[in-house]
Every structure is written in C-alpha cells, then in structure tokens.
Amino acid sequence: MISVNPIKYKIHLEPDLKNFKFAGSTEILLDAVTQVDEIILNTLELAIWNCKVRVGECFVDCPFYVNPAKEEVTVFLPKEMAGNITLMIDYVGNINDKMAGFYRSQYKSEGNVRYIAVTQFEESDARRAFPCFDHPEKKAIFDIEMIIDENLAAISNQPISEEQPLGGARKLVKFRQTPKMSTYLLFFGAGEFEFIEDPGEVLVRAATMPGMTEYAGFGLEFGRKSLDFCEDNFVTKYPLPKLDLIAIQDFAFGAMENWGAITFRENLLLHFPEITSKAGEERICEVVAHEIVHQWFGNLVTPSDWKYLWLNESFATYFGYGAVAYYHPEWDIWEQFLNGQTDTALERDALQETFPIEIPGGEHVVINTSTAPIIYNKGASILRYIKEYMGDESFKEGLKYYLKMNEYSCASSSSMWESFEQVSDKPITRIMKSWIEQPGFPIVEVKRDGHKLVFTQKRFTYLPNEYNQEWFIPITIRVFYENGETRSITTLLDRKQGVVDIGRHVISYKVNDRQAGFFRVRYNDEGNMHELGNRVSRREILSEDRWGLQ
Ligand SMILES: [Zn+2]
Known part of the structure; x- marks a missing residue:
C-alpha cells in the first residue's frame, strides 16, 4: 500500500456529550500511484457501518473488512482504480475515558460534574477518531466540521470559518482548512470553553474551563513571548492565523503540541496566585515554550519516522530553555539545563548498558524513565554542544535552511546535519554521527x-x-x-x-x-x-x- 497517499480529509463529527458517543463521517481524497483494488486504513475502536467510493458522479458501496488486531480496515474497491480516489466512511465511536483518541475530560461547575470532549492523538490514536493513514509521513490537509450544542464552543487547529444554527439547540461549526500536516497533530474539541485573547498578527488565546480564565494570563503572556522568540530564532513565520493554549483537567501527558491548538495539563498552563511556586512558574514558561518550539520542529517539519522523534524533542527541550533564559535571565536557566538535562544524561549514559540516541536502521525506542535521559536529555545537550561549536549565526542559518527545505513535509536527522553543513565549513555530519549513532560518551x-x-x-x-x-x-x-x-x-x-x-x-x-x-x-x-x-x-x-x- 506504499503507493497510496492521502491528499485531503473532510471530517464531520457529531459528539454527544450526554451519552459519550460520536457519529462521524470522513471523506478521504487519496492518490493511488499504481492500480489498486483495495485501500487499507488505520482504525481502532470505531464501529464502521458504511464505506463508499466515488465512481463518476455517484458513490458506490464497497465491502470492507475490519481487523482489530492490526488496527486496520480494508476497503474493497468495485474495480481496479488509480489516480485520485475518493472514499466516504461512516462510523460511530465512543467519547472514551482513556485520554487517547476522542475522549472526555471531567470538570466541576457550580457543584455539578460536566464534561468536554477533546483529542489526544500522538503517536497513533488519530485512528480512534477517524479512519486514516496514521503515520507522520502521510501528511494531508484537513477540513473539519462539528455539530455541537449551541451553548458550547468548538476548537480545532484552525480558526472557525462559519457557524450555522441548525435548530433544536444545535449548530454546525466549520473550521478553515489546515495546511498539509500529520494526523498525530490534529486537534478538535467541544465544551464550555472560555477564552482570553492576545490579538496580533497571530491571535494567541488561552482556553479554560468556566471561571478559570483569570488564571490564564501568565501562560498566555509567555505564549506570545515564546512565539516571538521562535519566529526570531528560526527566521520563519508561524504559519497559522491563531494559536490556542488549552488547559485540560484530565490529560495523560504534560502537554501536547497540536498545531495551533496546544493542550496542557491544567497546572502547566494556569497560574494560581499564592499557590503556584517560583519553580511552578518556571515550569509553566518552559512547557509553554517547549510546545511552541514544536510548532516548527515537529509540526511544520515532521520526523519521517518515529525513530527521529528525539530530534523534535531535543529542539523543543533546548529552545524551550532558551526562550525562558532569554526572557528571564535572572532565573539561571542554563545552570538548570546542565543540572536537569546534561548531568542526568551523563549519569545514565555512563552505564555499560546504554544505547545510542539513534540506531542506524534500528527501531523506534519507546520513551520511559530509562530511555528518556538519552532521547530527550542527551539529545538536547548534544544540540547545545553543536550550536556552541557552530556559532549562533551559523546555527541559525542552518535551522532556517532546514525549515525552508522541509516545510510542510518530513525529514530525517541526516537532513538536519546536511542543512548545517550547507551553511558551515565544519564537518557537522561526521561529528553528529559520532555522537548520535554510538552509545556512551x-x-x-x-x-x-x-x-x-x-x-x-x-x-x-x-x-x-x-x-x-x-x-x-x-x-x-x-x-x-x-x-x-x-x-x-x-x-x-x-x-x-x-x-x-x-x-x-x-x-x-x-x-x-x-x-x-x-x-x-x-x-x-x-x-x-x-x-x-x-x-x-x-x-x-x-x-x-x-x-x-x-
Ligand atoms: Zn515535546
């Protein structure tokens, strides 16, 4: 199935927050390079009830087969087809409580338990919300629309383009089309969100549960600063018209860098006077900056495979500290970097049973407490190392070149070193390979x-x-x-x-x-x-x- 690539998804969703179910239909325009008679998509825990393919002016029913173990659905086409193929798939799913896919998060309002529905897709849970080619390399553009209760607010990667009242206290919300992007970075959510805004060329907003916006100013302000910092340092404009920072109570990770709609565990975005410590403030700034760095390193340019994930995380970690150090020189952030990142990595990597950051031809390493010091901390330390060696200007030129060459596309780590070597007279590739591809130091x-x-x-x-x-x-x-x-x-x-x-x-x-x-x-x-x-x-x-x- 290597010869089939998605071009565009149109996703229609009708979340029901009373019964924790959603109805979905997804139209996928794809390109088959050679003749195919079946299409295999990823899907997980979706009850697919109808698959069709466009033939001429009409849609024709297709038999399909779901293989839950492989997390796949095979759609059998009525005949061999090539070029542009449009599939239409209807399904229902649960708004689950697993903090993965399309899930529900609980909050209390005036003593009552209420819910919002949001998404968390990295690494491979987009398939829980819509059938798709769920791999970072399979970039496509997305048109998203939702039918929700008229009192709720909807958020996605792009701003709302249109809202239509439907009667029955429901409304249709349509979002602007996304740029070409990976499935794991998609986001949609609906609930009683409240917002505070920082208008500008890019609108930056913080979204919270009802009554919580007064605690979001601190994070919002640093969000704007981090955006400015990134645009300056990467010499590349943020490509979307808005950036939302969304505080969510039930959240599996610290934060998630969905393009234009970053989600945070509540205490990593909201600042509570008298409660949030100085260390807490530093942590909010660092996490906000980290996720915003990902808007370029991860979102605009995406690893072509999960085994290059370390590159994303190294950049986000390194420049996350960088943004905080820039705006708060009094916090001695680089000392914290040496303690928290470099020293942890040196200790872990001094053990005999360590492993390289990236194994040539090797598998993707699962992140846990044993591997994170190598993948995140050593990675970020090596990045700081090479930046100091290249010099600020040359490093910046290299980043700009890398982003320009690979924007809206995917890259491996070697394309990063090649970009650096383009702008530097130093043997960056040889140096980096010796640090990335062998264990220890x-x-x-x-x-x-x-x-x-x-x-x-x-x-x-x-x-x-x-x-x-x-x-x-x-x-x-x-x-x-x-x-x-x-x-x-x-x-x-x-x-x-x-x-x-x-x-x-x-x-x-x-x-x-x-x-x-x-x-x-x-x-x-x-x-x-x-x-x-x-x-x-x-x-x-x-x-x-x-x-x-x-
Ligand atoms: Zn990250």
Whole structure:
C-alpha cells in the first residue's frame, strides 16, 4: 500500500456529550500511484457501518473488512482504480475515558460534574477518531466540521470559518482548512470553553474551563513571548492565523503540541496566585515554550519516522530553555539545563548498558524513565554542544535552511546535519554521527607539555571498560594568561590523541568552556587544578564552568 497517499480529509463529527458517543463521517481524497483494488486504513475502536467510493458522479458501496488486531480496515474497491480516489466512511465511536483518541475530560461547575470532549492523538490514536493513514509521513490537509450544542464552543487547529444554527439547540461549526500536516497533530474539541485573547498578527488565546480564565494570563503572556522568540530564532513565520493554549483537567501527558491548538495539563498552563511556586512558574514558561518550539520542529517539519522523534524533542527541550533564559535571565536557566538535562544524561549514559540516541536502521525506542535521559536529555545537550561549536549565526542559518527545505513535509536527522553543513565549513555530519549513532560518551584526559596541551579520549564508564570507541570531539579551552587576559581556543579532537598550542604566559586553562561539550574531563596537571580552584573561590569563573569543576 506504499503507493497510496492521502491528499485531503473532510471530517464531520457529531459528539454527544450526554451519552459519550460520536457519529462521524470522513471523506478521504487519496492518490493511488499504481492500480489498486483495495485501500487499507488505520482504525481502532470505531464501529464502521458504511464505506463508499466515488465512481463518476455517484458513490458506490464497497465491502470492507475490519481487523482489530492490526488496527486496520480494508476497503474493497468495485474495480481496479488509480489516480485520485475518493472514499466516504461512516462510523460511530465512543467519547472514551482513556485520554487517547476522542475522549472526555471531567470538570466541576457550580457543584455539578460536566464534561468536554477533546483529542489526544500522538503517536497513533488519530485512528480512534477517524479512519486514516496514521503515520507522520502521510501528511494531508484537513477540513473539519462539528455539530455541537449551541451553548458550547468548538476548537480545532484552525480558526472557525462559519457557524450555522441548525435548530433544536444545535449548530454546525466549520473550521478553515489546515495546511498539509500529520494526523498525530490534529486537534478538535467541544465544551464550555472560555477564552482570553492576545490579538496580533497571530491571535494567541488561552482556553479554560468556566471561571478559570483569570488564571490564564501568565501562560498566555509567555505564549506570545515564546512565539516571538521562535519566529526570531528560526527566521520563519508561524504559519497559522491563531494559536490556542488549552488547559485540560484530565490529560495523560504534560502537554501536547497540536498545531495551533496546544493542550496542557491544567497546572502547566494556569497560574494560581499564592499557590503556584517560583519553580511552578518556571515550569509553566518552559512547557509553554517547549510546545511552541514544536510548532516548527515537529509540526511544520515532521520526523519521517518515529525513530527521529528525539530530534523534535531535543529542539523543543533546548529552545524551550532558551526562550525562558532569554526572557528571564535572572532565573539561571542554563545552570538548570546542565543540572536537569546534561548531568542526568551523563549519569545514565555512563552505564555499560546504554544505547545510542539513534540506531542506524534500528527501531523506534519507546520513551520511559530509562530511555528518556538519552532521547530527550542527551539529545538536547548534544544540540547545545553543536550550536556552541557552530556559532549562533551559523546555527541559525542552518535551522532556517532546514525549515525552508522541509516545510510542510518530513525529514530525517541526516537532513538536519546536511542543512548545517550547507551553511558551515565544519564537518557537522561526521561529528553528529559520532555522537548520535554510538552509545556512551568520552572522558578527555588533558596534560600540559610546555605551551601545549595533550588530549587523549576514551569512553567513560563507572566500571573499567575495554571499549575502543572514538568521537569527533569539539573542545573549547578557556585560557587565562599572566597579564589578566583570557582567550578561548577551539579544536576538534578527531582521533585518540591530539595536541593544541595555547601559547606562552599561561596561568591556567579550563577545558570544555561553559560546559558545552558532552564529555567529562580529567586534568593530569596538579598546578592547573590548584589555579582553577583559586579562580572558583574568587568567583572569577562562569557559573556553568564552576559546575564543570565540581
Ligand atoms: Zn515535546
């Protein structure tokens, strides 16, 4: 079925929040590159009762077969067909309580329990709401409409284009067509949402349950800031006319980056005076920024396979911290990054039974407490590392190039490194492969030989090891001279041993300036350690560097 691709979905939904059911019909326009006599779509826990295909001006009934174990429906066409094919599928489903697919979230209003219906699709739960090609690479455009009670508000990825009263206290709500996007990023919801708005070229809104908008101002304000930060840093405009930040009580994850309709667990968006701590405020900002970074890294350009998910998460994590650091320099965010991300990753990755961030030809790694420090934390640390090595301007150029080349499409991690190499004269691909495709990380031993430093690398583990691994290690050395000047020298250690000339009249040197590199350092140089110790106690060293000397 590789030769069949979706072009456009028209999704019609009628949620019933009293009986927790919904009626759906989905029209799918697809393109068959070769002749096909059946179409296989993903579906899960939907009661499909009718499948049709357009033949000429009319729709013709098609037999179909649902295989629940494979989460698939096979639609048998009346004859072999190629080119544009339009399917129409009718079904009913449950608005479930599993926090996946189209589900219900409970809240209390004036002492009564009430419900909203919302969606959560990553990684593969869009198939619980409509039959589809449920893979990130199968991008398509979406037309969504819902029939809901007239007192409810509806939200989706795009703004509402039209509302029609239908009588019987119901209304039809239509949304503007989406850009080409992946199924897992689609969102629709209906309920007694209330909004506060920050108008602008892009309308930013916060949506809450009734009576809660007064707590949404803090998150909304940082949402706008994060949007500005991203547009500046990625040199690419946010492509939708609006961005909603939606607080939901029953939510499986911290937040979900649905394009233009980000959902949050309530305490990660709403700020309660007297209750939300300073750490809580920092967390709100970081999560809001993280999800907004995904609007580019994940949504505009999507991993062509789930095994490249780490790339999404690394960018979102790294720039999430970046946005918070930019607007709140007083919060020492990069120190928190070193503690929370880099150190956690170094500890996890020092175990013998670690694994590479990305295994060439390998499978997608399931995220759990054992794998997250590698996929998220090491990934984000390596990204910070390569950015420091490339320099801000070159890195920014690389991101812009990558987004432009792959917008509304999918990419692998190698297309990212190739983009960086396009704008940089440094061997980024070779460096990144050595960090991404092998497990563990090195310890760099350094000793001084006159005005030269001699570096040796080997893999670091807590227990003695016999590994014979090598990395391409960009090393930046902060050198302190007798006349009070300091200078940073960058070298690339691309073999077991390397030598760098640091000049004469050197008092001391700190290897791995600002702790940008993902490696440990051992100084075989007592005198230098003593001097660095003095600088630490005189606070003549950056806080990030102090962290590296503990
Ligand atoms: Zn994320």
